[in-house]
Amino acid sequence: MAVLAASGDTWGISGPDFLMLYAVLAGAALLVTYLLRRSVLSGGGERGDNNLTPEKVAYLSGGPGLAITTALGALRSHGAIGTTGKRTLTATGTQPAGATTLDTAVYNAVANNQASSARELATNASVRSALDTIGDQLRRSRLLVGQGTRTALRWATIPVIGVLVLGWFRWDAGRNAGRPVLYLGLGMAGLALVTVVLLLRAPRRTRRGDDALAALRSQYQYLAPTSDPAWNLYGPVGTAMAIGLFGGAALWAADPAFAADAEVLNRNVNSSGWSSSGGSSSSGGSSCSSGSSCSSGSSCSGGSSCGGGGGGCGG
Numbered sequence: 298m299a300v301l302a303a304s305g306d307t308w309g310i311s312g313p314d315f316l317m318l319y320a321v322l323a324g325a326a327l328l329v330t331y332l333l334r335r336s337v338l339s340g341g342g343e344r345g346d347n348n349l350t351p352e353k354v355a356y357l358s359g360g361p362g363l364a365i366t367t368a369l370g371a372l373r374s375h376g377a378i379g380t381t382g383k384r385t386l387t388a389t390g391t392q393p394a395g396a397t398t399l400d401t402a403v404y405n406a407v408a409n410n411q412a413s414s415a416r417e418l419a420t421n422a423s424v425r426s427a428l429d430t431i432g433d434q435l436r437r438s439r440l441l442v443g444q445g446t447r448t449a450l451r452w453a454t455i456p457v458i459g460v461l462v463l464g465w466f467r468w469d470a471g472r473n474a475g476r477p478v479l480y481l482g483l484g485m486a487g488l489a490l491v492t493v494v495l496l497l498r499a500p501r502r503t504r505r506g507d508d509a510l511a512a513l514r515s516q517y518q519y520l521a522p523t524s525d526p527a528w529n530l531y532g533p534v535g536t537a538m539a540i541g542l543f544g545g546a547a548l549w550a551a552d553p554a555f556a557a558d559a560e561v562l563n564r565n566v567n568s569s570g571w572s573s574s575g576g577s578s579s580s581g582g583s584s585c586s587s588g589s590s591c592s593s594g595s596s597c598s599g600g601s602s603c604g605g606g607g608g609g610c611g612g
Contacts (some may be wrong), residue, residue: 305531306413307467307470307474307476308467308470309470312471312476312477312481315467315481316480316481316484317486317558319460319463319464319467319481320484321459322460322463323457323484323488325456326457326459326460327455327456327457327491330453330454330455330457330495332455333452333456334450334453334495335451335504336339337446337449337450337453338442338446338450338500338504339503339504339505340439340440340503340504340505340506340536340553341419342446343556343604346519349509349513350397351367351371351538351540352364352367352368352397352399352400352533352537353431353434353535353541354367354513354538354541354542354543355367355537356428356431356432356435356441357435357440357441357502357509358510358511358541358542358544358566359541359544359566360501360593361419361425361428361432361542362400362415362419362562363375363426363540363545363566364428364431365399365403365415365418365419365424365539366415366540366545366548366561367537367541367581368397368399368400368403368537369403369411369415369418369559369561370533370536370537370539370540370548370551370552371384371393371400371533371534371536371537372396372400372404372407373536373548373552374532374533374536374551374572374609375390375393375533376390376391377388377389377390377391377393377404377557378403378404378407380554380555380558380559381558382558384413384414384557384558384560385414385558385601386407386412386413386414386558386559387407388404388407389410390428392404392405392408393533396397397427398427398430399413399427399428400425401427402421402423402424402427405423406418406421406423406424412424412525414559415559415560415561415585416560428530429446435506436572439503439505439506440502440503440505440506440509440600441501441502441503441550442499442500442501442502442503443508446499447499450495450499451495451496453494453495454492454495454496457488457491457492457495457526458492460488461485461488461489461492463486463599464481464484464485464488465479465485468481468485485494504572510542513542514542514543517524517539517542517548520538520539520542520543520547520549521539521542521543521550522533522539522543522550522565525550525551526539528550528551528552534550536551538587539551542566544564544566545562545563545564546563546564546565548561549561550561550579
């Protein structure tokens with residue numbers, strides 16, 4: 298049976314009916330925002346990087362810190378650096394031929410006593426410069442999320458913000474008219490929380506970057522620490538790629554004494570993020586999916602829980 302709006306209904310729409318409409322609008326806005334974010338994060342176009350070196354893979358997989366660990370692993374495998382046994386990095390050989398810019402920066406920082414651990418290397422100016430170059434290359438290749446993409450992700454929340462604005466006007470009008478607005482307020486609060494998360498958080502990688510890492514992890518699964526690789530067989534490049542794809546745990550598996558002295562974090566990295574002792578922490582890239590938190594607004598759409606008068610908790 299159709300429910301006729303009472304003469305005192307705000308905007309001529311009863312509270313329960315508005316709440317039902319608002320829930321539909323919120324769901325539609327979240328869906329549109331999700332699709333827009335997905336399109337932005339696709340890493341579209343024809344750009345890409347067909348030469349993902351171990352240090353680029355490490356930066357893409359785990360960030361600057363893992364890229365430094367990859368350089369340490371490669372230099373250690375070449376016999377270029379070691380430790381004094383007092384948790385201090387030291388040069389034990391010459392810089393290997395074909396060293397990358399990051400390898401060179403790390404080696405020079407160690408050889409010149411500018412850094413004695415992985416943590417100190419992260420603050421070295423030359424190392425930071427080399428890392429910034431790698432990051433810029435990955436962003437230009439649309440594998441990492443750049444500032445332009447972050448801005449586009451924020452613009453993608455406009456539909457949700459529009460629904461919030463509509464809810465605020467309804468809430469304000471209902472409150473001024475003395476109508477119950479509790480459930481509408483709760484629904485708006487949930488939607489506002491999702492909006493804040495969408496505005497403030499963005500994944501590090503584009504979907505293209507995720508796909509590239511997934512393909513490489515599948516290709517080099519034999520280098521995973523759980524596969525017990527023959528490190529001597531795969532050499533410096535294999536060791537570096539293992540670290541880049543699977544985290545510092547690979548260096549701990551290949552050379553635990555060196556990893557401990559260099560203060561390398563013993564962590565795995567996989568498609569769902571970092572993990573230490575088996576538990577992984579998700580990066581939360583698709584926070585759009587939590588849009589159901591605003592569905593609380595529909596909890597009173599039947600009108601029975603609104604309290605007397607059938608006026609509605611939606612103003």
